[in-house]
Amino acid sequence: MEETFQSGKGLAGLDEHQVRRFTSWSRWVTLAMLAHAFLVVVRADEHARHPAPDELIPLTCNEIQRLFTTLVVRPVHDAAHRLRWSAWRRRHQARA
Structure with a gap:
């Protein structure tokens, strides 16, 4: 879990939001998690299709x-x- 969180911070900017309101924070976290999920899915698909x-x-x-x-x-x-x-x-x- 900790490795995934560190990866999300480094790759998707999960830690780059300045919290002002819950709505903006939740949108930022959702977008960062989607970006990280996109990278992980593309990597897994690429490894499966093209070693x-x-x-x-x-x-x-x-x-x-x-x-x-x-x-x-x-x-x-x-x-x-x-x-x-x-x-x-x-x-x-x-x-x-």
């Missing part, structure tokens, strides 16, 4: 968050560039 090759580590929630942010929220470069960067990064993490 990682030997030279790459499997996709993590942190990597999925980075890819989602760079591909959907703030697309600066083309998608192929970001996917190549992610594969390069995971390959080097597997070597380490």
Whole structure:
């Protein structure tokens, strides 16, 4: 339970709300929990459908968050560039 809470704080910003009223707090917590659930479900689905090759580590929630942010929220470069960067990064993490 504690690991899930720490992961939610780090990945989904669960601890970044300044409580003023219960309504705003409950909306923030609900949104943060949905974001974290999205990351975990995508990771589990990706692991089930596409096992990682030997030279790459499997996709993590942190990597999925980075890819989602760079591909959907703030697309600066083309998608192929970001996917190549992610594969390069995971390959080097597997070597380490």
